[in-house]
Amino acid sequence: MTTYLEAISDGLREEMRADDRVLCMGEDIADFGGAFKVTDGFLAEFGPDRVMDTPLAESGIVGTAIGAAVVGMRPVCEMQFADFIACGFDQLVNVAGKMHYRQGLAVPITVRLPSGGGFSGGPFHSQNPEAWFMHAPGIKVVAPSTPEDAKGLLISAIRDPNPVCFLEHKHLYRRAKGEVPAGTYETPMTARVARPGEDLVVIAYGAMVHTALEATDDLDGARVEVLDLRSLVPLDEAAILDSVRRCSKVVVVDEANRTCAAGAEVAALIAQRAFEDLDGPVVRVATPDVPIPFSPPLEQAVLPSVDRVKEACRELLEY
């Protein structure tokens, strides 16, 4: 059994072995092996040219990665926490995201974003920034929920000729475990039915897939489908619409702040394209629009919990 964290390390290591254009850049990733130890041992294996400790400068990390990428490298940038991407926002959104459309130049960078809450990280170490990048054309966004997908999607991200935000949920690092194929393989940027069902579908990604599975595992006998989006850009519209068609009732679960989140997009898509298939309102469960508080009782009060998802599903099933 491999943890989600090990799977990410593994994917990165395998791809570095397979392709010498791949290099890692970030704060404290070489000597220290990264704040979460994803690149532990990499320095010894790949040397300081391919595992680079950078100055404390997120715009610098993203910007120089772009430069290296356009001349043929495949940089994988680590943000120490996803939250810090706010400091490299402009380079990612304006330089990387618009490059290919404007001038036909590919920017194959991967930005690893350790994201999410649930362990008292507080307002600056718990954010889920994916929607910002979904709202920025030219950037792909993936968010695996299992070790197998974490490895495969990271490899897909690195091989993709476009900038890709790779959301790795910190709360899954050691909690999520599973079998992971050896060697390199690509996981497609499409959705995955995590559990088939027909009475209701819960659509989620990242850590919330586990919350959704747990919440609906035994829900008064209802057969609840759980759709794991895996990729947010591209968004697997066909899979979403298909689930809705089969289940007719939808709960969208999102750990990010509710307004304009990925969940809002999914709900809006359904409201337009699957209206006729719906047997009830499109229900969203998300974090309210507050900074993620530090203290456990406060944090637990805002993050979508198994109970909240259960309640939302029950209500909708009874609708």
Next chain:
Amino acid sequence: MTTYLEAISDGLREEMRADDRVLCMGEDIADFGGAFKVTDGFLAEFGPDRVMDTPLAESGIVGTAIGAAVVGMRPVCEMQFADFIACGFDQLVNVAGKMHYRQGLAVPITVRLPSGGGFSGGPFHSQNPEAWFMHAPGIKVVAPSTPEDAKGLLISAIRDPNPVCFLEHKHLYRRAKGEVPAGTYETPMTARVARPGEDLVVIAYGAMVHTALEATDDLDGARVEVLDLRSLVPLDEAAILDSVRRCSKVVVVDEANRTCAAGAEVAALIAQRAFEDLDGPVVRVATPDVPIPFSPPLEQAVLPSVDRVKEACRELLEY
């Protein structure tokens, strides 16, 4: 008749006269009067201490404004173009947005964002960044469509004890004209029925309100309501739900890139809270997820046009 641009100038000027804590900061706003001349003549009237040309540094503008605000000033920051807020993103989102929740300290800053396309500004002078800030807790977001509201909402924004993004649509600067009350007044951060109707409601804000009005002015005799949101945070949910209840059909028009835009949030809100009132899918008209191209035929092809809104309304009316 006053233009939208004059109304913004007027509101800012009046509020500077009324409250000596108000000061303007930005690139080329003093001597030159601003790239769009919003602060033309301000230097002469208020002097260099209250009308400050800053270095070319957006994070600096937002960050120092925050500092000045917490010790009692009411800074109004001008981004030369809304697009450049990407360079001040972190200060706005992480410092200003989270300050009150974390430590009960108010940050009364207004960030003026000349936004939107329609005049060959290209990928970096045409963006509508509001959804990024809707997805960042603690920041208010307003987007007037008329001169009267532009003046009143700017004054409301300045008086608000919170950070407020003030979206001023460049394409309205000289095109939108109307009567504007003299003196100071506050426009509430609520929606406004721009034209009442009952067969269908088009929900929009900013420049798209005009597109919506024009598109539905004479639509085969249908009585189409146009709801002008005016404020995106807070979002006037009651007004939205009320319109939907009365009209049963909804088209949401948004000039921003579609995914995770304000329009997505509005559509998702309706899909959850007004499901029973709906007589058809919640239709979105928005800019596809592309950088805004420069050349007129390309730009016109992506921005929501009167024709596209017309077509969407017609289809839905026939539904």
Next chain:
Amino acid sequence: MATQEVRRPYPSPEREAADDGVALLRYMLLMRFLEERAMNLYRQGKVPGSFYDGFGQEAVSTGAAYAMAPEDRLCVLHRDLAAHLVRGVEPARVLAQYMGRAGGITRGRDGNVHFGDPSLGCVGMVSMLPDMMLVATGMAMAFKLRREPRVALTWFGDGSTSRGDWHEAMNWAGVQRLPVIFVLENNQYAYSTPLSKQFAVDPVQRAGAYGFPGVTVDGNDVEAVHAVTREARERALAGAGPTMIEAVTMRMHGHAAHDDMRYVPPELLEEWSRRDPVERQERRLAERGVDVEAVRNEVRAEVDRATEEALAMPMPEPSQATEGVFCEGEAVPLGDGRPVR
């Protein structure tokens, strides 16, 4: 949170030097003992999340904060607990803060040293380093515009100097000759990253290229830090603009509680442990005839009391989690109009 009552006074910079020396020691000890206590609480599982301290760097925040007047304004960083104590934050509230209790400065909303007591004229830091450089610069800008004889001060680390906001603040402060003091806490590392990977030239040498002086001071000598900050404050008040102070010190613990500091050569730690700022000030005061042991005991007792008090405080109510994202009332400026301390 925005309670704005008058708080207990803090020692004024006009005090006797000898007396000041004791006060300086007192705050350093208070920081050290509180952080040691907090680390114990962390080990007992009573401090959620992570835990950061400033062991070995107590002189930097103590000396600099102590040079500031009540009407000055501070942005306090993560190794600078003593600055809060100097301003008058009660030790119990600090421990409560670490433990996420309702009585902590942020009432459980933020953790660690991410706090500031507005009524004491302090802004709590955000994690994004060194964002507070610009906030401090903005406060100084307001003071200058309003012609108030007040100064803003903030700290930042060697690592933080690499980020763009650092530059924007330095440049802005220089162009406008603002009454702001920037204290570079050069503690040899940024997390695991040594200075050599952070910059090619010591950043104190950049100050001149922004138009103001950069001075280096022994960051483990609290009286020296105090003196140099006092001078910088006088420069600022005289309209001569900003000063950058580089306090050279050493981060004697890991970056945070989880960090075993493998990457620091043991000799380096050994060398610096001989320069411990607390012991140094104790020796100095002992020579001046002060009963140092009495001060230690006093402070220890204070920390014991604070611990009890903090542990008795409840956790915050879940129902409050969504309150206060926006300010609903008047915007009350940082410790405004009142003798904040």
Next chain:
Amino acid sequence: MATQEVRRPYPSPEREAADDGVALLRYMLLMRFLEERAMNLYRQGKVPGSFYDGFGQEAVSTGAAYAMAPEDRLCVLHRDLAAHLVRGVEPARVLAQYMGRAGGITRGRDGNVHFGDPSLGCVGMVSMLPDMMLVATGMAMAFKLRREPRVALTWFGDGSTSRGDWHEAMNWAGVQRLPVIFVLENNQYAYSTPLSKQFAVDPVQRAGAYGFPGVTVDGNDVEAVHAVTREARERALAGAGPTMIEAVTMRMHGHAAHDDMRYVPPELLEEWSRRDPVERQERRLAERGVDVEAVRNEVRAEVDRATEEALAMPMPEPSQATEGVFCEGEAVPLGDGRPVR
């Protein structure tokens, strides 16, 4: 767009100095005449949006670009049209770019000088200044990692030095001693903002504090700019790291077509007009016996032909507006593996 065919060669830095002098003039003239033509087209309503030029600054882009080899990589800024011409961009495609035609370098997707021809080793700038500093630094980083004898170069303005990305790039380049050349185009203004509001000390003086030399050169002397860039390139190739070059010049036109430059004292313009870089190089060449008028006529004819060609190009198809947001095929590196010019 990513057509990667072999393009016509450009003059190599190994050429004769006299010959080079003519080439340098030629590119300056080509830039000037093209921009003058574009301004006419703008006035005729054929150039949508706004229009920016580099009148009076032609020596900076010409001299610097001309010192670079085909395998070097450039991020070209908004006053630096000549750099594109030196690299081999056809004049007609430049005019088509301004007019938003399908045959423009960005096929109508971006406007003005926001372009780069990947097959010629150039990255088009984004508006956010000076973001390209980091892109150039990253290219240099890749060259160093791969041990390739290549150099990256970018330009930036005096105003751009105030932004954080400028600092992050300078620092990074210094720490890693990268083969990158930063050309500060000090043209006295950033839009309407004079130097005195932008910085307290000339930024060239900062270079030393990042660990590499900063040199000032007369930005209106194309041969001087060329020489100093050539030296910087040699330093970079020798592993000695970055150089910052400050080319002192003057923006002789408004920031963009709409700007009447009220804010510039007329005396200043008059003074600088006497130092016009094109006339200066013409005088120099005339003294060397070159038939300058013939060069002018040649270039003028080239611009006439280019204008006709560009005007004959169609506007882009609306149906293509949403294509190419993502790269669907292989990521082809900037002018890779081929003699790009």
